Amino acid sequence: MSERRTFVIVGAGFAGARAAITLRAEGFDGRVLLLGDEPVRPYDRVTLSKHYLYGKPGLHSLFVHDETFYAAHNIELRVSTPVVAVDVGAWQVELASGERIGYDALLLTTGCEPRRWAGPGSGLGGVHYLRTLADADRLRAALVAAAAHSGRLVVVGTGWIGCEIAAAARELGIDVALVGRSSVPLEHQLGARMAGFYRDLHAEHGVELYGGREVTELRGQGSVRAVVLSDGTVLPADVVVFGIGARPRVGLARAAGLTVDNGIMTDAQFATSAPRVFAAGDVANVWNGAQGRRTRLEHWAAALRQGPAAARAMLGDRHPYSQIPFFFTDQYDVWMEFTGETAGADEFVTRTLPGDRAFIAFWLRGGRLAAGMNVNIKGIPDLVGALISGGRRINARALADPDIPLADTVLSY
Numbered sequence: 423m424s425e426r427r428t429f430v431i432v433g434a435g436f437a438g439a440r441a442a443i444t445l446r447a448e449g450f451d452g453r454v455l456l457l458g459d460e461p462v463r464p465y466d467r468v469t470l471s472k473h474y475l476y477g478k479p480g481l482h483s484l485f486v487h488d489e490t491f492y493a494a495h496n497i498e499l500r501v502s503t504p505v506v507a508v509d510v511g512a513w514q515v516e517l518a519s520g521e522r523i524g525y526d527a528l529l530l531t532t533g534c535e536p537r538r539w540a541g542p543g544s545g546l547g548g549v550h551y552l553r554t555l556a557d558a559d560r561l562r563a564a565l566v567a568a569a570a571h572s573g574r575l576v577v578v579g580t581g582w583i584g585c586e587i588a589a590a591a592r593e594l595g596i597d598v599a600l601v602g603r604s605s606v607p608l609e610h611q612l613g614a615r616m617a618g619f620y621r622d623l624h625a626e627h628g629v630e631l632y633g634g635r636e637v638t639e640l641r642g643q644g645s646v647r648a649v650v651l652s653d654g655t656v657l658p659a660d661v662v663v664f665g666i667g668a669r670p671r672v673g674l675a676r677a678a679g680l681t682v683d684n685g686i687m688t689d690a691q692f693a694t695s696a697p698r699v700f701a702a703g704d705v706a707n708v709w710n711g712a713q714g715r716r717t718r719l720e721h722w723a724a725a726l727r728q729g730p731a732a733a734r735a736m737l738g739d740r741h742p743y744s745q746i747p748f749f750f751t752d753q754y755d756v757w758m759e760f761t762g763e764t765a766g767a768d769e770f771v772t773r774t775l776p777g778d779r780a781f782i783a784f785w786l787r788g789g790r791l792a793a794g795m796n797v798n799i800k801g802i803p804d805l806v807g808a809l810i811s812g813g814r815r816i817n818a819r820a821l822a823d824p825d826i827p828l829a830d831t832v833l834s835y
């Protein structure tokens with residue numbers, strides 16, 4: 423029967439591509455359509471704020487698969503193909519061209535879009551956002567030009583993307599000012615102590631930090647020349663990048679009548695409120711057994727795991743999704759991986775390791791491990807994940823001791 427079925431995936435990003443290939447890997451021999459509105463085949467966004475900007479080869483290759491891959495696996499990839507409507511009653515999607523395609527199951531992996539700053543001067547040239555490959559190409563060209571003419575960059579937003587762009591621009595030798603609402607970069611994401619590590623890292627690399635401030639105005643004629651902050655500071659600027667967060671692209675889902683609340687709501691099998699319609703990746707607010715609640719994560723690892731898991735759910739798999747959150751970042755010579763969640767943590771321990779800035783930070787909640795952050799040391803997340811999901815009491819003193827294997831930090835009572 424399966425050869426008669428048509429599975430449609432809307433959103434040819436990382437989660438969508440991973441879902442499509444999983445359908446084939448699981449033996450589905452019906453039609454697989456992967457529909458994307460961007461003009462290129464699926465790629466991995468993570469390098470766009472890092473190596474891609476300063477022109478060095480990335481740790482991750484840009485494209486998820488090579489050009490011939492989709493045809494070779496009988497996946498009908500259609501790029502430059504925006505889907506404009508989903509008709510859940512007729513089991514069809516509608517393309518911008520007016521073409522309607524029927525589905526037996528539909529997966530929405532429409533991702534996120536950047537939040538836009540709409541204050542005075544927001545329409546000036548030289549103002550950038552970063553989500554797509556096209557955005558990255560524009561930003562890279564602007565940064566290369568700035569590097570050649572001693573231009574200045576102002577990055578607005580001290581989350582992951584803002585910090586990574588600041589680091590990439592310093593690699594190009596550009597003067598960078600980093601502006602954020604929180605007093606320290608990444609404070610909201612990591613808490614004061616570990617945020618302090620990143621503050622010092624950026625300061626050491628010559629980034630000027632303007633914490634606790636907002637942008638009130640961009641000045642210039644045609645192109646931006648200055649950024650005005652809430653305390654009256656005026657920063658000269660040739661290029662401005664806003665990295666002030668992202669919004670899930672829920673327009674299609676909402677118009678189709680799906681339940682949306684901070685993303686498309688799904689159960690632990692990625693099923694939305696409409697029959698045979700699934701959602702995964704950045705756009706989805708998924709029930710996660712490991713967290714005991716719904717969460718919407720804008721993390722590479724969530725797309726990596728959820729795309730395939732949603733594909734299996736489309737094929738009838740009933741395994742509930744259960745994954746400890748994981749993400750990574752790469753700034754200057756500091757590679758960092760983060761496993762778990764710090765919410766409610768009441769104890770903090772660090773383990774210093776041999777090597778340049780190599781350490782692991784641990785957050786405990788009620789004597790049990792809640793999160794671990796390994797810096798400049800690899801091979802840790804699986805161990806940390808096992809300790810978190812094991813849920814056993816941990817000897818915090820042993821966690822701090824680099825001579826005690828992590829697996830031996832579990833208490834026997």
Ligand SMILES: Cc1cc2nc3c(=O)[nH]c(=O)nc-3n(C[C@H](O)[C@H](O)[C@H](O)COP(=O)(O)OP(=O)(O)OC[C@H]3O[C@@H](n4cnc5c(N)ncnc54)[C@H](O)[C@@H]3O)c2cc1C
Pocket residue numbers: 432433434435436437438457458459460466467468469470471503504505506531532533534552553554583671674702703704705719720721722723725748749750751752
């Ligand atoms: C610059 C940058 C750096 C990042 N770095 C890191 C990092 O270091 N570590 C980390 O853990 N995570 C990182 N992330 C996050 C990670 O890239 C995302 O979590 C991941 O891309 C999510 O994949 P996705 O497939 O859910 O969504 P997306 O990658 O956004 O893909 C969604 C696709 O759907 C398309 N689409 C939307 N609506 C429609 C429609 N109606 N019709 C057709 N197509 C549509 C979109 O154009 C897009 O191509 C980064 C993200 C960015 C932007």
